[in-house]
Amino acid sequence: MTAHVTAHVIADDAEALETAGRLAAEFRAGASERDSARKLPHAEVERLSASGLLGVTVPADHGGADIRHETLAEVFRLLASGDPSLAQIPQSHFVYVNVLRRQGTPAQREFFFAEVLAGRRFGNAQSEAGTRHVQDIRTRLVPAPDGSFLLSGVKHYSTGALFAHWIPVLARAEDDTLHVAYVPREARGLTVVDDWDGMGQRTTASGTVKLDRVEVPADRVVPHHLTFQGPQLHGAVAQLLHTAIDVGIAAAALAEAAEFVRTRSRPWFESGHESAADDPLLIQRFGELGVQLRAAEALLATAARTVDAAGTPGAGLTEESAAEASIAVAAAKAFAASAAVDIGGALFELAGTRSALDGLNLHRFWRDARTHTLHDPARWKVQHIGRYLLNGTLPPRHGLL
Amino acid sequence: MTAHVTAHVIADDAEALETAGRLAAEFRAGASERDSARKLPHAEVERLSASGLLGVTVPADHGGADIRHETLAEVFRLLASGDPSLAQIPQSHFVYVNVLRRQGTPAQREFFFAEVLAGRRFGNAQSEAGTRHVQDIRTRLVPAPDGSFLLSGVKHYSTGALFAHWIPVLARAEDDTLHVAYVPREARGLTVVDDWDGMGQRTTASGTVKLDRVEVPADRVVPHHLTFQGPQLHGAVAQLLHTAIDVGIAAAALAEAAEFVRTRSRPWFESGHESAADDPLLIQRFGELGVQLRAAEALLATAARTVDAAGTPGAGLTEESAAEASIAVAAAKAFAASAAVDIGGALFELAGTRSALDGLNLHRFWRDARTHTLHDPARWKVQHIGRYLLNGTLPPRHGLL
Amino acid sequence: MTAVTPSAWQTEPFPDSPQGWIDRAAEVAAVLSTDAAARDKAAATPYAEVRLLKDSGLVTLLGPVEHGGGGQNWPTAYRVVREISKADGSVGQLLGYHYLWNWAARLVGTREQWEHVEAEAARNRWFFGGAVNPRDNDVVVTEDGDDLVFTGRKSFSTGSKVSDVTVLEGVLDGTQTHIFAIVPSDSPGLTFHDDWDNIGQRLTESGSVTLDGVRTPWASAAGFVDRVFQPRVYNTLNVPTIQLVFVNLYLGIAAGALETAATYTRTRSRSWLHGGHDNAVDEPYVIDAYGELTSRLWAAEALADRIAEEGERLHGDPDAVTEAARGEFEVRVAAAKAVATEVSLEVTGRIFEVTGARATTSAEGLDRFWRNVRTHTLHDPVAYKRREVGRFVLTGEIPEPTWYS
């Protein structure tokens, strides 16, 4: 099995926030260098494990802090404000903890939650290339005579897989239903290829996972499709964390711009001011972007609270409350995407000519935002919001809404 | 004195919300007709008084519900979604209740809070025309030998004055400091002229108040300038209520557009759909505007909570928490102003050619938004937000921030 | 119109250059602007306004010189529409539609027909109206010997009561064939209703029309030879030609709004308390807004003018117009429509931010610019214009000619 990990166990929401704030500040220091050298954050991921942050959604009866979604979103926002790639790595970790919370057997829950509290990480192996669209999954779980399965397929954009102890693989059973097979990182027949070469989010190691007749015991397989047979928050939570990453990037970009203007920018000669920070046109632009950022933050927090208030499957969650949560998150994500890209780009017009030096690597915010906001198209979120608003149509149930 | 009024006394935040929701629905029915006929809402204002909503900020030790600002903002948002003019009428009422909360003597508080709980209304007489800018106030309190004052001046844009039992008049004392004189509506020498002719917010009766040597007893004068000698939320609360009105207009406009499209719009012949409500391009635009509206709503709620969390003067309010409250409100207001104007205008492109019929009066949302959002310039809010963000400059202390 | 005096232009010769005509239009606009807000409120039938257009010669701008016309081309006509629309969007629309209806003979008719119509129109200074709303399929044309008889209803028209002649459109009974014909506006059976009451373009007389057996000779049916229609690609240039009228209408209204607002800001706006500036014109954000809006408006104007020149190459040789050339022109006009719609709504909505709260008084009537643009831009949805452009650049597809593309 994997190397021994020991992790602190976080007690509550407040400790989670405090920990995330502290880690974000640490991670911020090396983020630019890791990005420009495309240096994978192995040590930082270990710090994340050791801090206990990866265990905060384990249910209380299994010893976890079971923090609120509002807190979890803020944790992601903070981490992303320090290092957006690093913040994206555990996104699928939490998603696949959620899969176990919803569909895991008692034994599976007991086993995996202990793993998670010990600091072990889930990666992901979801996306497939060359298929018609993102939900066209062709990886198969083929039953073996002894009740176990053989798993074969190729997965792309597998964020976190390279750092993971367990790789949850999205696959179809014989009857075409979607399952998740939790496969150990070192399983025979499983290879992770570090071939992610995005222009942004460069150190997420969102590479390729190849599965060649990997043996999977039956008790490592979870019937994920059941999640979508009733009202669900699976998609809303997954997207909430993505939204938090975008908001974190936006905040970091604006803070960096302000720091640069205060300390390094020259005033424009026509401004009539001694310092760039006193130029009213520059201040005005900061104000405009500040409003945009605050709106993104307010939407994020509102969406998270809406998720918290929606109830849980079997305990208060209705078609309507689930739909409202999905739509609230979709609105926050669509807005945050624009804000992150806009602010990442506007940083330069604020900071001025000198900011375009490649060595300063100030374009990482825009590259990260532009790359991460394409995860799934904002235009389809807007379409679902429009249908809901105009016709009361509830959004479809899937992992992207 | 004024006609006898009896008002219900609202017990708590929940009752305030419930009452506002009910009244908004009632007021919505006649709003368009009142606007197009410029018919002043005398009966509706009386309903507002009778409902007890005007007393909800009276302190608990004087028998009021003392509701949170988050609730008060939602009350205004709800009322504005029914009738934006009607919602603006009590805005200064609450502002001048706040002046008494901050600077009233125990006797003044006892007297006026009882008036307010009985359903009596404060108007306003603040703004002066022809002066250099909005804070250049020239109306004077001239001391009389018996300790009382004589008040002379002309005030414009006096929203609510026509409906008021008491008119708080902003005036300078001999030493130039700002005071508020609470003058009975029927005081000798006081005239209210119904000369408001705005293109929007047409039934606010924001007319002219003429004061010609009006006698004011000393115990009707409150030293408002003291409010601005330390950290204050006076401006933030006043602006919060204006913000709520804009958000309410935006919500009403979008709801009206959806209703129109569902029930009256013809599909565009190229859309390939039987119903306008199925046109994906129309749905997309609804989605975009829905995101904008949700952002405005989230900013409003966040700003209100920031005001609630800032503390009160003498009890936790600091320069920093007051500034953060003012900035949060300013951001919400700047954003809401755009949202209200955008949605009020976009209603037509959503609803289509037939919506431009004058008789439908669908332009009232845009006219109301365009008029009300000019109350004080959003560009200066943005400038203060920029200064705060870039240089940490705290916003100035006055009634508009 | 409250203050029209007999026009000096009646005794003056016509301008002899495009710029001369644009200057003439500006003079007309100056007369119109003196009481534009009051006339908008009154929404009276614009008899005096049309008189002004006739006296100034603008109505015959496109007419043949030998019959008393101005002999100008479409690019100049568009500029004239823009100039008039700066002062009064309704009158700009009336004039622009007039140009199109006047030109309808050339778009659809035989040479004999359009030469006759244009000569008569120029000689008599006809003002053209139209009852051609194509989304109503409820005007039926029947044959009665050598006559055609139009019966039915159109829910929108333009010009109506102030016109001398009206272009009718209907479908020949039992066929899919559309027939256009020009009839005197006082023809028996033609009734204009007073039911145009919209929030903008209030003086355009765009109400409904009833056709109760309106009679016209078969020979006047545009483009028919021996009662058989002679189709040309050039027929379908009606849509981009009128859509470019719309573009110039919007841009004119926007330019008028910006000029009116600038005058207000210069002379009447107060500066804001924190500015440290004595006058609103010195506030950086006020200046910035004017700079931004002006820049966008200028770009839209440049595109409109360029596309007018592109269209002129088609109008100059009607028989040579190919489907491809027509399609590309339509796409270009669609792009101009998208840009003009956006910029005109933005300008007319944002001027208030730089004039201030006091400028919202009804007496000032500054909202008329927005109401005018908002009303006319609903003619057909701009999203479908963007679609034409998007499809063209993505796949090379040109729009199929319809009544709106």
Next chain:
Amino acid sequence: MTAVTPSAWQTEPFPDSPQGWIDRAAEVAAVLSTDAAARDKAAATPYAEVRLLKDSGLVTLLGPVEHGGGGQNWPTAYRVVREISKADGSVGQLLGYHYLWNWAARLVGTREQWEHVEAEAARNRWFFGGAVNPRDNDVVVTEDGDDLVFTGRKSFSTGSKVSDVTVLEGVLDGTQTHIFAIVPSDSPGLTFHDDWDNIGQRLTESGSVTLDGVRTPWASAAGFVDRVFQPRVYNTLNVPTIQLVFVNLYLGIAAGALETAATYTRTRSRSWLHGGHDNAVDEPYVIDAYGELTSRLWAAEALADRIAEEGERLHGDPDAVTEAARGEFEVRVAAAKAVATEVSLEVTGRIFEVTGARATTSAEGLDRFWRNVRTHTLHDPVAYKRREVGRFVLTGEIPEPTWYS
């Protein structure tokens, strides 16, 4: 450059019309685009690229025909810059700046000087660079007999190592007088440093320059007669003339981004799961985005072209240029700059929304368009361009000529 073969153009005659030159530029662009992303990454000194510009004749586009130049005017030059920038913003910038530096003799020099320079430049197919960053006031010019000696440093140049001649600028010691002179780029004392490493426009060789006693005859100081400068308003046309190069650079990059993205969407993007469409090109929102971006881009292009024509009227009669005419031209260019900056940032940023997540791979290099625009648009703040326009429409004030207005 990885794949330049000896150009076929060396043996072909020059085009004989503006459109011919624009087509020639498109052919050059096609060569450049084959490996633009790879060359951007490598950021090598663009010797081969400049060779291509020379072989194709584009470098002598503005030169006198009698000395082997193309004899074209600025409107064509701007279009050529745009065409090249579609494929490669760096090469577009090099060429555009080259045109300006080549023209500098005419802007500032005496007739004898510019006739001489233009003849030599055309005959030798000189490629011009410049070391004229006016915000550095640290190049001092001293007199030494009949020579001038330039000493100091410029923090930005353009063209540098790939140029044949370089325009120097400095201040005459003890005076406020600026002196321009053209010197061979291999002049002793002139050192180009390899310190340009920006996120965009990576091949423009825009690094710093040291001038260590660079010597040139007094007689070559542009515009001086008997060592006294002969000022003309036309001198100050340098700013709007080069700013309009910038405008066309941005618009070219944006057009290239849009074309590249459209090809990607057409051939490689997947449609989204809910669309019910097999191909991304059929998704309404994808089509809408292309329609919107194209419309805005076309408007900006039309404005740029129109203003180039307005400028040509000034270039055509330099001695007649008044301060007012220069000022209005500058304001118009400022508006075009504001619009072009906005639209080019929007287009280059939004293309990803219609190509999809997979298009962010570094190998594709689609971000180069945004990086190029983002870098060059920082040359001077666009807010001050809007200010020029805003002041002009509000108060009629024209900008005082500076190095940036």
